[in-house]
Amino acid sequence: MALPRLTGALRSFSNVTKQDNYNEEVADLKIKRSKLHEQVLDLGLTWKKIIKFLDEKLEKSKMRSINEDLKDILHAAKQIEVNCPFQKRRLDGKEKDEKMSRASDRFRGLR
Numbered sequence: 001m002a003l004p005r006l007t008g009a010l011r012s013f014s015n016v017t018k019q020d021n022y023n024e025e026v027a028d029l030k031i032k033r034s035k036l037h038e039q040v041l042d043l044g045l046t047w048k049k050i051i052k053f054l055d056e057k058l059e060k061s062k063m064r065s066i067n068e069d070l071k072d073i074l075h076a077a078k079q080i081e082v083n084c085p086f087q088k089r090r091l092d093g094k095e096k097d098e099k100m101s102r103a104s105d106r107f108r109g110l111r
Contacts, residue, residue, distance in 0.1 A: 047074070 047070075054066055 050070070054063065054070075058066060
């Protein structure tokens with residue numbers, strides 16, 4: 001099927017090209033993940049706050065099993081941490097190098 005003349009003319013006389021590998025679902029997922037990440041950052045949620053909350057709300061007998069679950073979650077998060085482009089601070093509290101921090105700050109304004 002031939003493209004309408006206007007679309008063909010626009011493509012011919014502009015630098016716009018058809019993007020064959022564009023996947024709308026992937027783009028939407030990336031946008032949702034970045035928004036969720038911003039919301040989590042706004043909460044200021046830390047492991048210390050989670051532990052403090054659980055200590056206040058749970059009985060001591062339940063805390064032992066919860067501590068084991070938290071250790072499993074922390075271990076899984078450390079494995080994921082290596083590939084997370086959004087995270088500025090590592091889970092052990094150490095800052096990433098300044099170059100990476102500046103790069104992520106540059107992209108924050110684009111969202």
